[in-house]
Amino acid sequence: MTEQSFHIPVMGTGFTIDTPLRVAPLGIDSCLSLVDDVLIEQMREALCLRFQRPYESIPRKAEDSRARRITAYLDLLHELVQETFDEIRRQPFFQPNQKERYFRLLPDGSALRRSWETLLARRGQPGCEERQQELTLGMKPGSIDVNIMAKLDRVPVDAEGRPGPPEQGDALAALRGFANSRLEAAVVVSAGLNKRLYKYMAQFRDFYRDAEGRARKRIIIKVSDFRSALAQGKLLAGLGLEVFEYRVESGLNCGGHAFGSGGRLLNGLLAEFRERREQLCAELRPLVESCLRSAGLGAELPDEACRSRLTVQGGLGVHGEAARMHAEYQVDATGWASPFLLVPDVTRLDPDTRRLLVEAGPDDLYLSDASPLGVPFHNLRRSSSETWSRAREKNQKPGSNCPKGFLVSSVEFGPRPLCTASAAWQRRKLELLDAGDVGGRRAVLDKACICDHLGNGALMELDPDQEPLPVAVCPGPNLAWFNREYSLEEMVDHIHGRICLAPAERPHHLAAELVLNVDQLQRLRAADDGTESSRRRLEEMAQNLEREMSGLLTLAAGPAYPGENLASISPMVATQRARLEALLAPVLVDC
Numbered sequence: 001m002t003e004q005s006f007h008i009p010v011m012g013t014g015f016t017i018d019t020p021l022r023v024a025p026l027g028i029d030s031c032l033s034l035v036d037d038v039l040i041e042q043m044r045e046a047l048c049l050r051f052q053r054p055y056e057s058i059p060r061k062a063e064d065s066r067a068r069r070i071t072a073y074l075d076l077l078h079e080l081v082q083e084t085f086d087e088i089r090r091q092p093f094f095q096p097n098q099k100e101r102y103f104r105l106l107p108d109g110s111a112l113r114r115s116w117e118t119l120l121a122r123r124g125q126p127g128c129e130e131r132q133q134e135l136t137l138g139m140k141p142g143s144i145d146v147n148i149m150a151k152l153d154r155v156p157v158d159a160e161g162r163p164g165p166p167e168q169g170d171a172l173a174a175l176r177g178f179a180n181s182r183l184e185a186a187v188v189v190s191a192g193l194n195k196r197l198y199k200y201m202a203q204f205r206d207f208y209r210d211a212e213g214r215a216r217k218r219i220i221i222k223v224s225d226f227r228s229a230l231a232q233g234k235l236l237a238g239l240g241l242e243v244f245e246y247r248v249e250s251g252l253n254c255g256g257h258a259f260g261s262g263g264r265l266l267n268g269l270l271a272e273f274r275e276r277r278e279q280l281c282a283e284l285r286p287l288v289e290s291c292l293r294s295a296g297l298g299a300e301l302p303d304e305a306c307r308s309r310l311t312v313q314g315g316l317g318v319h320g321e322a323a324r325m326h327a328e329y330q331v332d333a334t335g336w337a338s339p340f341l342l343v344p345d346v347t348r349l350d351p352d353t354r355r356l357l358v359e360a361g362p363d364d365l366y367l368s369d370a371s372p373l374g375v376p377f378h379n380l381r382r383s384s385s386e387t388w389s390r391a392r393e394k395n396q397k398p399g400s401n402c403p404k405g406f407l408v409s410s411v412e413f414g415p416r417p418l419c420t421a422s423a424a425w426q427r428r429k430l431e432l433l434d435a436g437d438v439g440g441r442r443a444v445l446d447k448a449c450i451c452d453h454l455g456n457g458a459l460m461e462l463d464p465d466q467e468p469l470p471v472a473v474c475p476g477p478n479l480a481w482f483n484r485e486y487s488l489e490e491m492v493d494h495i496h497g498r499i500c501l502a503p504a505e506r507p508h509h510l511a512a513e514l515v516l517n518v519d520q521l522q523r524l525r526a527a528d529d530g531t532e533s534s535r536r537r538l539e540e541m542a543q544n545l546e547r548e549m550s551g552l553l554t555l556a557a558g559p560a561y562p563g564e565n566l567a568s569i570s571p572m573v574a575t576q577r578a579r580l581e582a583l584l585a586p587v588l589v590d591c
Contacts (some may be wrong), residue, residue, distance in 0.1 A: 001110075001140070001143075002027040002028070002029065002140045002141075002142055002143075003106055003107070003108065003110040003111065003113070004027055004028050004029065004107065004110075004114045004142070004332055004333075005103075005107050005322070005326070005334065005495075005496070006028075006322070006333055006334050006335065006336050006495050007028070007029040007030060007031070007032075007143075007145075007311070007333055007334075007335050007336075008023065008028065008029070008030035008031065008335070008336065008337065008340055008346065009031055009147075009247075009313055009335040009336075009337045010031040010032060010033050010147035010188065010190075010337075010491065011039045011255060011256070011337050011338070011340070011341065011347065011474075012033065012255075012256065012454040012455070012457075012473070012474055012502070013033045013036040013039060013451065013454045013455045014033075014036070014039055014348055014454055014456070014457055014458035014459070015033045015341060015347045015349055015454075015456035015457065015458070015473075016030060016031060016032050016033070016347060016350055017032050017033070017039060017040070017043050017455075017458050018032070018043060018047065018077070018348060018458075019031075019032060019340075019346055019347060019348075020032060020077055020081060020142065020143075020144040020145075020303070020348055021047070021077055021080055021081060022345060022488075023142055023346060023488070024081045024082055024085070024086040024141045024142035024143070024144055025085040025088055025098070025102075025141055025142075025544075026088075026098070026101060026102050026105055026142070026488075027102055027105065027106070027139065027140060027141065027142050028142040028492075029142045029143040029333075030143075030144070030145065030346075031145040031146065031147050031188055032144075032145075032146055032147065033146075033147050033149075034070055034146050034174040034177065034178065034393070035149060035152060035170075035174075035315065035451065036404065036406065036454075036455050037060075037065070037066045037069045037070055037174075037177075037405055038060065038404055038455075039458065039459070040069055040073045040323075041057070041058060041060075041069045041073070041457040042462075043073065043458070043462075044069070044072055044073040044076055045057070046462050047076060047080065048076065050156075050475040051080060053281065054077065054504055055277075057273045057274050057502060058072060063521055064168075064173070064176075066168075066170065066173040066174065066177065067173045067174070067176040067177040067180065067328055069124075069177065070173075070174055070177025070178060070181070071177045071178075071180045071181045074144070074146070074177070074178060074181035074182075074183050074399060075181050075182050075183075077144055077183075078144060078181065078182050078183050079182075080340075081141055081144060085139075085141040087388070088102060088139075089136050089139055092349060092466045093119065093132050093135075094120070094123060094213075096514075097211070097352065101489075102139060103116040103135075104489070104589060105488075105492050107496045107497070108496060108497075112135070112138050113140075114133070115131070115138070115566060116135055117158040117286055118131075119131050119132065119435060121379070131133075141552065143185045143186060144183055144185045144560075145185050145186045145187070145188055145220070145458075146174075146178050146183075146185065146186075146187050146188065146199070147187075147188045147189060147190055148171055148174050148175060148178075148188070148189055148190070149171070149191040149192075150171060150188055150189050150190065150191050150193060150194035150197055151191045151192045151194070151373070151408070152170050152171060152191070152406060153170050153171035153172065153194055153197065154169060154170045154195070154405070154406065154408055154417070155169040155170075156168055156169060157415070157416060157417070163578045165468070166196060167200070169196070170406060171194055171197050171337040172196065172197060172200050173197075174466070174540060175187065175197060175200060175201065175204075176200075178217070179201075179204040179206055179207070179217060183216075183217075184216045184217070185217070185218070186217070186218035186219065186220045186244055186245070187217070187218070187219060187220065188219065188220040188221075188222055189220070189221050189222065190222040191222075191257065191259070193231075193235075195235065196391070198232075198235050198236055198239065198241075199239065201219070201236070201239065201241055202239040202240065202241060202475070204217065207219065207241055208240065208241070209242075209301070209302075209305075210296065213301075215242070215244075218244035218245070219236065219241060219242065219243050219244055220243070220244055220245040220246075220247055220256070220353060221233070221236075221243055221245075221246055221247065221281075222248075222249055223246050223247065223248060223249075224248075224249070224251055224259060224261045224269075225248075225261060225264060225269055225272070226272045226273055226276055229273070229280065229422055230279070230280060230283065233246075233283075233284050233308075234283070234284065236286055236290060237284040237285075237287035237288045237291070237306075239291060240255050240288055240291035240292045240297065241288070242284070242293060242305060242306050242308070243284070243306075243308045244308060244309060245308055245309040245310070245311055246273070246280075246308055246309070246310055247311050247312075247313065247335070248266070248269060248270065248273065248310070248311070248312045248313075248331075249312070249313050249314045249335075250265075250266050250313070250314025250315050250509075250513055251264075251314075251517075252367075252481065252513065252517060252519075252520060253266075253314045253315030253477065253478065253509060253512055253516055254314040254337070254378070254476050255337055255338045255378050255474050255475050255476035255479075256377065256378060256474045257371060257373065257376070257377055257378075257474075258367055258375065258376040258377065258378060259375065260376075260517070260520050262339045262537075262540060262541050262544055262545050263521065263540070263541035263543075263544030263545040263548065264548060265510060265513050265514060265517065265548040265551075265552070266312065266314070266315075266509075266513060267548065267551050267552060267555060268508055268544075268547065268548045268551055269411065270312060270325070270331070271329065271551070272328035273310055273329070274328075274329050274330055275451055280306070280308060281306045281307050281308070283305045285301065285305060287305040288301065288305070288306060289301060293360065300310075302474055309332040309333070310329075310330065310331050310332055310342045311331055311332055311334065311335060312325050312329070312334055312335065313330045313334060313335025313336070313337065313507075314335075314513075315477075315478045315509035315513055316334055316335075316336060316476050316478075316509055316581065317339070317481055317502050317506060317509055318494075318500060318502050318563040318564060318565075319494070319495060319496060319497030319500070319561075319562065319563055320497070320508070320560065320561035320562050320563040320564030321508065321509050321564055322334045322495065323497070323561040323562070323564075324347075324561050324564065327561075331379070334495075336491075336495055337476065338475045338476040338478055338479040339478070339479065339486075339491060339494075339501075340491060341354070341384055341473070341479065341487070342354065342357060342358060342479070342482055342484065342485050342486055343355055343474055343486050343487065343488055343490075343491050344485060345487060345488040346488055346491075347542050348457060348458035348461050348462075349457040349461060349471075349473070350456075350457050350460035350461050350464070350471055351459070351461075351464075352384065352460075352471075353380075353384065353457050353460075353471045353473055355381065356380060356382060356383065357380065357473065357475060357479060358483060358485065359483075360380060360381075360475075360479065360480060361480055362477065362480045363381075364377055364380060364381045364382070364480070365378065365379075365380060365381075365475055365477045365479060365480055366378075366381065367379070367519075368446065369443060369446045369447070370446055370447060370448040370450060370472075371407075371447070371448075371450060372407040372409065372419045372420040372421045372447050372448075372450070372451075372489075373409070374420075375561055376520075377450070377474060378474045378475060379472075379473075379474065380472075380473050380474075380475060383471060383472055383473055384468065384469075384470045384471045385448055385449075385453040385456075385470040385471055385472035385473075385492040386448070386451075386472075387447075387470070388470035389448055389449075389470075393445050396521050397423065398423065398426045398427070398430070398444075398445055398569045399421060399422050399423030399424070399425065399426035399427065399447075399449075400419075400421055400422055400423060400448075400449035401422070401423060401454065402418075402421070402422040402423075402424070402449070403449075403452050404451050404452050405419060405451075406451040407419045407420075407421070407450070407451045407535065408422075410425055412425075412428075413425065419449075419451075420444075420447045420449055420544065421449045421450070422449075426444050426445065426447070427445050428444075430444055438439075448472060449470075449472075449474050450474075452470060453469075453470050453472035453477060454472050454473070454474065456470060456471045456472075457468035457471045457472075457473060469540060477516070478509065479505060480511070481502045481503060481506040482501060486501065497562060497563065500563050506565060507565060507568040507572060508564065508565045508566060508568050508569050508572075510555070510569065511552070511565075511569045511572040511573075514545070514548070514549065514552065514572060514573065514576050515572065515576060517541075517545060518545065518576045518579050518580055518583075521538070521541050521542070521580065521584075522579075522583055524537065524538060524541070525538060525583050525584065537579060538584060539584075542580060542584055545576075545580060546577075546580075549573045549576070552569050552573055553569070553570060553573055555569065556569035556570050
């Protein structure tokens with residue numbers, strides 16, 4: 001592990017597609033998506049050309065092409081990152097070079113940075129050369145982690161709708177591509193539970209510790225709450241597999257798909273992890289040991305086994321908020337995503353879309369129904385993807401030709417699944433709706449071809465002279481408080497509290513999360529069908545929100561960390577409590 005206190009999470013299918021190449025040599029962990037192997041192959045070709053590496057195409061219809069494409073790309077990234085990192089390590093101290101940049105990016109309190117500062121102060125003194133060697137050996141590259149969306153596990157089907165082998169499913173093929181690569185890194189499993197995927201992990205020896213007690217491939221589970229962490233941890237432990245890290249993400253104050261957490265906010269969720277964290281190790285370690293003994297793999301685990309890291313991400317915007325996460329909830333690191341969309345050094349995005357993000361205010365970043373998965377999706381108004389979709393709608397040709405098909409799911413019109421953003425599905429669906437059903441027609445037409453459009457920003461930046469492509473982008477609402485492009489140094493210094501890029505009036509991320517949850521409850525209230533289950537869902541969410549608001553008020557009464565806008569919490573709680581009471585007055589029971 002490096003000494004950085006943050007990581008850069010996956011963003012879309014293309015925004016972090018080569019982020020590890022940009023930041024891993026500087027000791028920063030980051031994550032790329034394995035959804036779009038078409039884009040991955042295009043990126044591999046481009047990087048081979050740029051770095052003068054031989055390139056042999058892996059056609060999409062070739063045998064096991066998805067897994068092979070992923071393995072080839074990850075191996076290329078590994079090779080390029082290692083070469084760049086080795087070059088940085090060979091550079092001299094006391095000069096303005098990438099080695100100095102590596103150490104300047106470290107947090108002030110890290111042991112490695114303190115040793116470097118001591119070296120600078122004692123330049124030329126006895127022992128200086130030995131200290132330089134020690135510091136060089138202490139440098140580590142950032143991890144090249146990958147993300148697999150568990151729910152996206154499309155299995156190929158024939159013309160009659162008969163499924164192919166489960167191993168050819170998108171999630172399993174992606175895992176195989178990662179497992180067969182030379183990376184020593186982590187796979188982040190997000191977007192739900194896939195038991196078939198977990199069982200498949202057990203087929204790859206790299207996910208287990210070797211004779212030296214080290215696992216070459218680590219498992220990170222993105223979770224919404226402690227119950228999910230324990231349940232998924234037990235499934236993996238029963239296979240002898242350890243969870244390296246639980247990654248808690250705000251259900252709504254995030255980018256991309258928004259998986260709401262029923263009114264529970266980060267402060268309450270993390271408090272439960274803090275109080276029950278030891279339970280994870282106590283319950284999971286015996287399961288892992290038992291499985292390993294049964295499999296003849298031995299059961300002598302090192303002391304740190306099953307003591308999973310805990311990280312948090314979603315909506316963090318200033319150093320003080322991250323400092324609270326570390327100090328009060330004992331998280332090991334924080335994730336910072338959307339602000340890096342404004343850092344050209346780090347993410348791939350075409351200039352026009354990046355300009356729209358720079359100019360975007362709170363009303364331009366909204367929770368939409370654009371995702372074919374049927375999950376609320378953070379979106380940007382006036383994106384070229386939105387413009388493209390509206391133009392096709394106006395020309396009576398709505399929907400996409402579905403060039404990639406990663407989100408096919410509907411079998412409403414036959415055994416062969418279709419994507420709800422495709423022209424084939426939308427045309428048939430619209431034929432079934434009355435012309436006067438404005439809401440129903442709008443729900444159909446709002447679906448966007450995100451599995452293709454989310455990768456186009458990377459392609460547009462690769463070749464600015466090509467014909468414009470529709471670009472979708474999925475920033476979190478926190479991005480509205482950042483209003484220009486930044487360098488990597490600026491953003492890292494902001495995260496570490498050396499400078500502040502956000503305005504003082506920016507609300508606390510927990511206050512913003514509260515508003516987003518009341519907004520969601522308002523949407524649920526509007527869709528309330530009057531059934532008992534719907535009423536119970538509203539009541540449970542209201543109870544959770546009331547409990548979390550009480551916790552927020554307690555937090556707001558305490559001291560603030562530097563730059564933390566605690567003053568925004570109390571008035572926000574008062575406003576949202578009044579909203580909540582008004583929304584649920586007809587159905588709310590005594591909470």
